Amino acid sequence: MTTTAADTTAGTATDTAADRHAHEHAPRLAFAERVPEFYRAMIRLETAAAKDVDPTLYHLIKIRASQVNRCAFCLDMHTKDALAEGETVERIVQLSAWEESRHFYTERELAALALTEAVTVLTDGFVPDEVYATAAAHFDETELARVIAAIVTINAWNRIGVTTRMTPGHYTPRPS
Template sequence: MTTTTEHSPAQPLAHQHTPRMPFFELAPDFYKAMSRLEKEAAAGVDPVLYHLIKIRASQINHCAFCLDMHAKDALAEGETVERIVQLAAWQESRHFYTERELAAIALTEAVTVLTDGFVPDEVYAAAAEHFDEAELARVIGAIVVINSWNRIAVTTRMVPGSYTPAR
């Protein structure tokens, strides 16, 4: 049996939140520095792969704002809904991704969830099989950057839903 719960914007759900602060207005130089870091991290990483990294890290970090943004960006650039949806269960949906993408997704998880221990040697080795050292450094940089953005957005309770991809 399926049940649905209706809500209206006038009566927000209990788990919805209000932003804590306009972080980037209060720290504009930090925002500019993060934006430059983002641009640098994206350089040299396949855009399709970069979207998968950003979406998977944002799923793990429960960053709704970043999930909204990066899923919309990926869709606007031609990614399929199916691959975005299946990314949350990538280990059971491996056939949707290339071996290279799977290696990057596994590395994204390992770097993002450091509370489970160090990045396992086998995860790093698998990534190193699919990326040369310079590419691997860029992938690691991309993972670090999205985790930084996620932590800002989650901490300041940035609200998802209003983002529109640039044309």
């Protein structure tokens, strides 16, 4: 934005078209209204996937998969939920570059993040044995199965959100 001396002195700036946010898109489809039984099943899946998974780890998984899948709605929701539950802004910001910011995360979190990316980006090939073995070294079999369930569930939600173009920015976290 360009301001003149008069604008600066007066403490105001002229609003120009370049200063305004882009138009907010509307969702393509009211998914939950069109297939309520499926939506309720997804909620049950989410509840089952979250059972006995550390909430901090669960948020990291959901945020990272949503970043990879470019699901703006899920990013909005899960970053707000994570912040409301005590996650730091710094760890959320660094999550998109977690491999270069390893010192912000525990070894268990790093193993889960690597597994999240491998499962999310199956177009790059199968989940590498090394990634799986690292995760298996940090989680017992039941915990590992729960982490995989969390990854699968957020990927399903991401695909719904991206396909139906759910609009980000309006989600409010529920009180803990």
